[in-house]
Amino acid sequence: MNKTIKRLALVSTALMALTSVAAAQQTVVWWDFLAGGDGVRMKALIDAFNEEHAGEITIEGTTLEWGTPFYTKLQTSAAIGEGPDIATYHLSRMPLAVDSGTLAEISDEDMASVGLSDDSFTAAAAQAAKVDGTRYGVPFDQHGLILYYNKEMLGEAGMLDEGGMPKGLDGMENFEAALAQFTTDDGKYGLSMPTGDRYRAVYSFFGQQGGTMFDAEAGGFFPTDDDVNKLATATETMKRWVDNGWTPAQIESPAALAQFTSGQAAFFIMGNWEVPTFTDLAAKGELFEWGAVELPVLFDQPAAWSDSHAFVIPANGGKENDPEKRAAVMEVIAWMDKNSLDWAGAGHIPAYNEVRESEGFASMKPQSDYAGFADTAVFDPRTVLAGPAAPLGDAWSNFINPATTGELDPADAAMEMRDDLNSQL
Incomplete structure (x- = not known):
């Protein structure tokens, strides 16, 4: 009898232990919009996380269509409590997401629980x-506009320093002289860049x-005449490059990319997400020596358009707060940031300081050559009209891009863009 009781006690204890383990396991439902090379790298990170956290936390990932479909589905799903536990998001679109009630706050306590803070x-x-x-979000990277260059063309022109980096490009006069120098009658251009970008x-x-x-308190978009004039000046700069024949007037993204990779342009201005394209071509022996650096400072101070992929927690209306689930989600976020060196292989700059300042990232070229733009980035303004697939992008396309090709006067385009956006506030 005693033996039987003892065996039953042991079985009961084992069952309780198994139940406890099962209860401790967490499945984190994940949505992202990452396709192509970004998608491949993120899936590898998810697989690595799941392997390292086997029996504790499992990420169940789904990739949805980028842009409006993703943001709309996340908003509607969160509103009825059927959104994921975690999602990727662009920080530029954060105000709109908050205004629509899509995102939950991520507190200082949440951050501290996994060793993170703003200073991270x-x-x-x-x-x-x-x-x-x-x-409402935890940054994962910064991506932005950089200057790609053909090392062979610049080397022949005596425009590389001993380290193979471009020299003498800062200042409008210097950069425009370089554009003119590399533009030739046989169809070569100083600069390639898609018209739409x-x-x-x-x-x-x-x-x-x-x-x-x-500035919401000072009058909305481009609140002073000086701001409008600065926008017109920036637009006129690009128009002048078109008028002088230093860059094609109309060119789509694939053609602009091919123009640079075929050696028909000395410079290519585009986001850092094209780094894997050039890396892969070079590895196959199908590309010249190339590099990438921050945009030259043509005016008063360094600055480059930037955005960030970030992690957010949907509000999921109607669902009760689950502390264990929140802890698992924060563990996922922290792990991704602390292991973001692999993500930098896609050309992105890690937002997490320890990774960006590591020896591993310093040895990553050309990423570490343009990483300084993370400190001088200009994000979209804090307004519900900003971010990918939002009205601000439509305004750029409707007014500013056409002004660079002469379809609109730059000064008129700047005022029309201001008035159009302010009418939507």
């Missing part, structure tokens, strides 16, 4: 993760003049 990240990204002083350069040059794009 670049100042620009940490600030962009908040709306009216409340944090020129707004990012215009916004960068606006930032280099210290312009204010939005």
Whole structure:
């Protein structure tokens, strides 16, 4: 009898232990919008996390269509309590997400529970993760506009220093002289850049003049005449490059990329997400020696258009707060940031300071050559009209991009853009 009781006690204890383990396991439902090379790298990170946390936390990942479909699905799903536990998000779109009630606050206590704080990240990204002083996201990276260059062309022109880095490009006069020098009658251009992406350069040059794009208390978009004039000046700069034949007037993204990779342009201005494209071509022996650096300072101060991929926690209306689930989600976020060196392989700059300042990242080229733009980034302004697939992007396309090709006068385009955006507030 005693033996039987003892065996039953042992079985009961074992069952309780198994139940406890099962209860401790957490499945974190994950949504992202990452396709292509970004998607491959993120899936590898998820797999690595799951392997390391086997029996404790499992990420159940789903990739949805980038842009409006993703944001709309997340908003509607969160509203009825059927959203994921965690999602990727662009920090530039944060104000709109908060206004629609899509996101839950991520408190200082949440951050501290996994060894994170605002000081763990670049100042620009940490600030962009908040709306009216409340944090709704945790930065993962910074991505932005950089200058790619053909080392062979610049070397022949005596425009590389001993380390193979471009020299003499800062200042409008110097950079425009370089554009003119590399533009030839046989069809070569100084600069290749897709027409549809020129707004990012215009916004960068606006930032280099210290312009204010939005101030709710001072009148909305481009609150002073000086701000409008700075936008017009930035737009006129790109138009002048088109008028002088230093860059094609109209060119789509694939053609602009091919123009640079075929050696028909000395410079290429585009986001850092093209780094894997050039890395892969070079590895196959199909590309010249190339590099990438921060945008030249053509006006008063360094600045470059930037955004951040970040992690957010949907509000999921109607669902009860689950402390264990929240702890698992925060563990996922912290692990991803602390292991973001692999993500930097996609060209992105880690927002997490320890990774960005590590020897591993310092040896990563050309990423570490342009990483300084993380400190001089100009994000979209804090307004519900900003971010990917939002009205601000439509305004850039409707007014500023056409002004770079002469379809609109730059000064008129700047005023029309201001008035159009303010009418939507």
